[in-house]
Amino acid sequence: MKKINFIVEKTGTGFSAYHEENGQILAATTGSNIPELKANILESFDLFAGHQKRQPITVDRVALKFDITSFFEFYKEINASALGRRIGMNKSLISEYVNGKRTPSEKQVQKILTGIKQLGHELTELDIA
Numbered sequence: 162m163k164k165i166n167f168i169v170e171k172t173g174t175g176f177s178a179y180h181e182e183n184g185q186i187l188a189a190t191t192g193s194n195i196p197e198l199k200a201n202i203l204e205s206f207d208l209f210a211g212h213q214k215r216q217p218i219t220v221d222r223v224a225l226k227f228d229i230t231s232f233f234e235f236y237k238e239i240n241a242s243a244l245g246r247r248i249g250m251n252k253s254l255i256s257e258y259v260n261g262k263r264t265p266s267e268k269q270v271q272k273i274l275t276g277i278k279q280l281g282h283e284l285t286e287l288d289i290a
Contacts, residue, residue: 164224167202171231178202178225195235199223229273230261239277248276 167178167188175193178201179186190205192198199220207217233241245255250272257263258273265273 162222165206165218165222166224166226169198169225169227169231171234176231176235180206195225199225229258229265229270233259239280244273244276244280247280248272 167180169178176198177191179189188205188209190201192201210217241255241259242252245252258265
């Protein structure tokens, strides 16, 4: 089944998320943490779906899309400077992305995402004795 994308952003009290189609926001919500946000996403989208005679969704159909700042805020365990070294990105540049001072191009986002996914893959492959 097709995933329903929700754009996630960090707020002062947690996170916000919204789903848009054809330039219109169809469902939006907030949550103090990701599990609460996911529950609220289901409720928000299902209210919209009920009005549009669409099927409700389940959590497995929800895809969260973070901006760079929100991603590093949520996953504090990932050190942005170390990731930058790993992918060959200047420390000050990745710092500006993480702090929201600059917006990365799609190419830079893909470079960061590829590095994160490679790291995740490596971690799933190892054992600790």
